[in-house]
Amino acid sequence: MLLFSLLLACEGDMEMSASPCMEETRASTLEQGATFEGGTFTLVVEALSPATPVVGENTWELAIPGSSGCTVDVVHIMPDHGHGGPLGGVESMGADVWEVQDLEFTMGGYWEIDVEITCDDATAVVPMALCVDA
Template structure:
């Protein structure tokens, strides 16, 4: 049987109690406050209607986002996809949110897009789980994608 001395037990308890107290300085240097700044290096500035070109040549516009800009919590998007000839209809569209600095995405991994009018696709609601840089990959069919690198500030 292992025995512990009263002074060593009291030392451990005092360290534990001190570490759990609310008087320590937060990350911004003020007592009890905790400000976490998301690392968004590499993110583009969100602008409603921003466009990227897919690897297969589709022009993908982020027509609307709620919240805008995208943030931690529930998000809904509407995308407009076109070619140089006009709206791209009848596509299989998915959104795959990916956090490159942490090496993970969301669960489920992809969120379906439903065509609501010619070339306009609503993405089912997805829950961004943490602040930071996210690569929102729009997958079009098999092997084609467009990427929106955006910051979820939290």
């Protein structure tokens, strides 16, 4: 009976806390114009739809100078939970711009998004991290 009470108390605390993103220090702000670096690449966020990442599907335009002729893939995970989420695909829009389509965050919280750029046989990873408000 004591254990049961403790479990209930714990759940109550979680419900009462505000957005977990307010205390998340690993995430950076993801907004139009933000830049992220990895390998020899600097990625620029050109457009976000919706403008603030949400639980559900998100479509982003990323400019990656020097990525023409390469392929781009995106892998997004919640490291704290050990799961990822669905992705529609990544399409070249030409001129080093890539559209990440239907990137789905299945729940609110801390997410890591690796943008993998493969040119010839070499793959560079540009890591992005954000907290999605539930």
